[in-house]
Amino acid sequence: MSKQTSAVEPHGWTKFFLHTNGWLVYFFFYAPILLLVVFSFSDSRNVGTWGGWTLEWYAEFAESRNARSALSTSLQIALVSTVVSVVLGTMSALALERFEFRGKQVFDALLYLPIIIPDVTMAVMLLLFFSQFFELLGTVFGIELAKGVGSITLSHIAFSISFVSVVVRARLAGMDSKMEEAALDLYATRWQAFRYVTMPQILPGIAGGGLLAMTLSLDDVVITQFVTGPGGTTLPVYVFGLIRKGVTPLINAISVVMLVASMLLVVLSLLLERSRSGSGTA
Amino acid sequence: MTAVEAPEADEEVLEVTPEFEAAAERQERRRGFLLALPEFGYLTLFFAVPLVIVVVYSFATRNRFGGTDLSGWNVDSYVKLAEPLVREIFFRSVWLAALTTVICLVIGYPFAYYLATRSLRVRNVMLVFVMIPFWTNFLVRNYAWRVILGNDGPLTKTTEFVGLGEHEYLFTQTAVVLGLVYGFLPFMILPLYAAIERIDRRLLEASRDLYANGFQSFRHVLLPLSMPGVIAGSILCFIPSLGAYVTPEILGGAKTTLLGSYIVTQFLTARNWPFGAAMSFVLMAIMLAATVVYFRKGGRTL
Numbered sequence: 001m002s003k004q005t006s007a008v009e010p011h012g013w014t015k016f017f018l019h020t021n022g023w024l025v026y027f028f029f030y031a032p033i034l035l036l037v038v039f040s041f042s043d044s045r046n047v048g049t050w051g052g053w054t055l056e057w058y059a060e061f062a063e064s065r066n067a068r069s070a071l072s073t074s075l076q077i078a079l080v081s082t083v084v085s086v087v088l089g090t091m092s093a094l095a096l097e098r099f100e101f102r103g104k105q106v107f108d109a110l111l112y113l114p115i116i117i118p119d120v121t122m123a124v125m126l127l128l129f130f131s132q133f134f135e136l137l138g139t140v141f142g143i144e145l146a147k148g149v150g151s152i153t154l155s156h157i158a159f160s161i162s163f164v165s166v167v168v169r170a171r172l173a174g175m176d177s178k179m180e181e182a183a184l185d186l187y188a189t190r191w192q193a194f195r196y197v198t199m200p201q202i203l204p205g206i207a208g209g210g211l212l213a214m215t216l217s218l219d220d221v222v223i224t225q226f227v228t229g230p231g232g233t234t235l236p237v238y239v240f241g242l243i244r245k246g247v248t249p250l251i252n253a254i255s256v257v258m259l260v261a262s263m264l265l266v267v268l269s270l271l272l273e274r275s276r277s278g279s280g281t282a
Numbered sequence: 283m284t285a286v287e288a289p290e291a292d293e294e295v296l297e298v299t300p301e302f303e304a305a306a307e308r309q310e311r312r313r314g315f316l317l318a319l320p321e322f323g324y325l326t327l328f329f330a331v332p333l334v335i336v337v338v339y340s341f342a343t344r345n346r347f348g349g350t351d352l353s354g355w356n357v358d359s360y361v362k363l364a365e366p367l368v369r370e371i372f373f374r375s376v377w378l379a380a381l382t383t384v385i386c387l388v389i390g391y392p393f394a395y396y397l398a399t400r401s402l403r404v405r406n407v408m409l410v411f412v413m414i415p416f417w418t419n420f421l422v423r424n425y426a427w428r429v430i431l432g433n434d435g436p437l438t439k440t441t442e443f444v445g446l447g448e449h450e451y452l453f454t455q456t457a458v459v460l461g462l463v464y465g466f467l468p469f470m471i472l473p474l475y476a477a478i479e480r481i482d483r484r485l486l487e488a489s490r491d492l493y494a495n496g497f498q499s500f501r502h503v504l505l506p507l508s509m510p511g512v513i514a515g516s517i518l519c520f521i522p523s524l525g526a527y528v529t530p531e532i533l534g535g536a537k538t539t540l541l542g543s544y545i546v547t548q549f550l551t552a553r554n555w556p557f558g559a560a561m562s563f564v565l566m567a568i569m570l571a572a573t574v575v576y577f578r579k580g581g582r583t584l
Contacts, residue, residue, distance in 0.1 A: 244531070
């Protein structure tokens with residue numbers, strides 16, 4: 001790397017421009033977030049005005065029954081959808097990376113669609129599906145079901161499952177399959193080979209996929225808003241509703257809590273990735 | 283996980299015959315299929331079937347009570363797409379999404395190049411700080427701009443203080459584009475970085491040895507070689523911008539309705555489901571076309 005000729009190394013104005021642009025991009029990324037954090041501690045009724053330090057808005061969040069119940073709904077949905085997507089996603093990643101079977105190409109294509117489709121479109125699809133499905137249940141079987149926590153959870157699984165598959169699959173692809181073959185040659189059953197050889201090695205991938213699924217579930221507004229019903233208010237949907245009514249310092253506080261939570265998840269998954277590349281060279 | 287636990291039936295067979303091999307292969311295939319089946323089934327039920335329902339709905343009729351009649355097929359919803367209001371929203375969306383993409387490209391390309399030419403250690407740290415906004419809550423990141431651009435927010439106060447006069451930032455197209463760029467810039471940077479990082483630096487050196495100036499070397503060597511990244515990043519910026527709902531809703535006003543918000547309106551307030559379904563289908567078709575173009579151009583990673 002150090003032997004690069006000076007001709008390619010940017011110099012003069014180009015170098016200055018690249019440096020400045022770099023710093024400006026980071027400033028652009030982080031200044032708004034930092035300002036939001038600062039204003040969440042501001043003792044003023046106006047969201048963007050400084051009025052001295054206070055923890056009042058965080059206290060209001062802790063006392064608000066609606067906000068608390070939205071938070072617990074969000075966490076429940078995120079937990080269930082993460083567990084289901086991790087199990088199903090890992091299974092299909094194994095199938096796609098280690099097995100040949102009929103319909104593999106079709107499945108492969110179907111797997112990528114939820115990742116690239118705009119979330120508004122997916123929201124529309126699931127809304128129509130659930131209303132049609134519940135109507136069918138009502139008329140044919142006489143079962144009355146309504147949209148709510150159940151339909152939100154099913155939808156969250158539908159959009160996060162593919163991400164888990166892709167992440168775990170990438171991890172599997174980077175792993176030598178000879179180890180599993182060796183285990184099988186040494187009379188391990190398929191399950192033993194998976195449990196003791198494959199799984200420990202792909203665990204960072206599974207955990208990364210899980211964190212990703214959880215982040216996606218905790219972030220989603222659009223799809224949740226479409227398939228929600230009584231009792232199904234998640235924290236982002238609650239906050240979004242508040243914002244549309246008018247901004248209050250309470251939203252600043254809730255936003256910062258959500259921000260910190262999602263940043264923790266990102267940092268955790270980046271650390272996992274680091275441990276992954278560390279074990280890869282060993 | 284029961285599929286991998288299938289009992290080992292082949293222990294009694296000692297002789298390896300072609301029949302045995304064929305049976306073993308069949309068993310392997312069945313195992314693979316069974317492993318994939320739960321997710322395959324799930325995505326069929328909660329993705330493929332809903333997709334078909336959207337197409338069916340787009341040909342249905344809205345009745346007087348805001349409900350949908352599935353009998354009586356027609357293409358009214360698609361005809362309605364040609365109405366002036368819809369056309370205006372469509373072109374506005376395409377224009378703002380394109381503007382967002384170009385701004386992201388102009389900021390993101392030099393940044394990705396800068397990133398790719400740092401030493402490995404610096405690069406890793408820099409990448410982490412791009413990944414964090416990439417995965418941080420989108421709603422909250424847009425809300426931060428609502429606070430900043432607000433009437434008595436920090437930006438307005440700063441411009442007033444500096445003497446640039448009073449400006450209304452919130453609820454304008456500028457605010458929406460700003461929010462979109464803020465939201466999707468990491469989507470542009472990451473594929474660009476991946477593409478530029480792969481390029482053999484010696485090719486750039488060779489071009490300079492052959493008397494290309496900095497710009498020529500960029501125009502004829504760096505840019506063509508990083509094209510897969512440019513296309514991937516542009517698609518990843520353009521598609522979500524086109525379908526954006528949260529950003530125009532938080533930062534935009536009545537004059538900035540975009541395709542995404544207009545679709546949502548059809549379902550949650552106007553109750554014209556067939557028309558909303560037709561628009562979502564068109565949006566999806568654009569997305570698919572863009573993806574196909576990308577893969578045709580030889581891109582592999584999204």
